[in-house]
Amino acid sequence: MLIDTTTDNHVHTSLCRHAVGTMEQYVQAAISRKLKSITFLEHLEEGINYAPRSWLTEEDFELYFAEGTRLQERYRDQIAISLGVEAGYNPDCPEKIQHRLAQRKWDIIGLSYHFCRIPGQEEHLNLLSREKKNIRIAEQCGSSRLLSRYLDTLIEAVQRIRADVLCHLDAGLRHQPDLSYDATHQAKIKQLLHRVKEAGMALEINTSGYDLRNQPFPHPDIILRARDMQIPLRAGSDAHRPEDVGRHFDKLPALLAGAASSQASVQSGN
Numbered sequence: 001m002l003i004d005t006t007t008d009n010h011v012h013t014s015l016c017r018h019a020v021g022t023m024e025q026y027v028q029a030a031i032s033r034k035l036k037s038i039t040f041l042e043h044l045e046e047g048i049n050y051a052p053r054s055w056l057t058e059e060d061f062e063l064y065f066a067e068g069t070r071l072q073e074r075y076r077d078q079i080a081i082s083l084g085v086e087a088g089y090n091p092d093c094p095e096k097i098q099h100r101l102a103q104r105k106w107d108i109i110g111l112s113y114h115f116c117r118i119p120g121q122e123e124h125l126n127l128l129s130r131e132k133k134n135i136r137i138a139e140q141c142g143s144s145r146l147l148s149r150y151l152d153t154l155i156e157a158v159q160r161i162r163a164d165v166l167c168h169l170d171a172g173l174r175h176q177p178d179l180s181y182d183a184t185h186q187a188k189i190k191q192l193l194h195r196v197k198e199a200g201m202a203l204e205i206n207t208s209g210y211d212l213r214n215q216p217f218p219h220p221d222i223i224l225r226a227r228d229m230q231i232p233l234r235a236g237s238d239a240h241r242p243e244d245v246g247r248h249f250d251k252l253p254a255l256l257a258g259a260a261s262s263q264a265s266v267q268s269g270n
């Protein structure tokens, strides 16, 4: 089996302050969709200057583990619940991130990269935001250059942080229209997949992309390349509301049964 569609490996809750719903509501949504397991992957960030905060504090993580443990007990006959983390990479302080990750017993560590430092700007740029202020700064910096930097930083992240799965590989700049991969980007993606494989990590198929561009993250060509490299694949809805748990998972088996694109190129799909 190339993908397990009975497990949602990536959901959030209101603890991160940009998602809605309690942990229990996500568990109930997963049960009603007949999933066998669900993994919370709450946002952890370190050294990021961005308001409003969109990640958990250490106090929030205390609540998270207490409530997660209660739910594991309460629903043990109905569903398996894993307590994981989506660690945001910050090239300014990888040791601190690694140190914080080492303090707790996570079931799964996902790795992603959301915030990038822009010279002359006090606040970090949120690469995944659809807010106007972020899109405007991204345009000023040049979205192609930013995409290169996004991929370079992910390559570094995979080498510096011990994690189980790389999340939404190409979600960077997902709200930039007209952005496509050039030859440089494609070479970086290839290099990144090799690093993921070397690190023994899995690659996430993030189905939130279906709602934004009618394709998952990353682009199907990248997924199929990873499949052919025998990189393990994991389905994640990246739900930020309970009703999105397990979204579009029914589309994944057909996607993975497809042949890899004969063109060497990876199109943007936007």
Ligand SMILES: [Zn+2]
Pocket: 012, 016, 018, 043, 240
């Ligand atoms: Zn989020």
Ligand SMILES: [Zn+2]
Pocket: 010, 012, 041, 086, 238
């Ligand atoms: Zn996420």
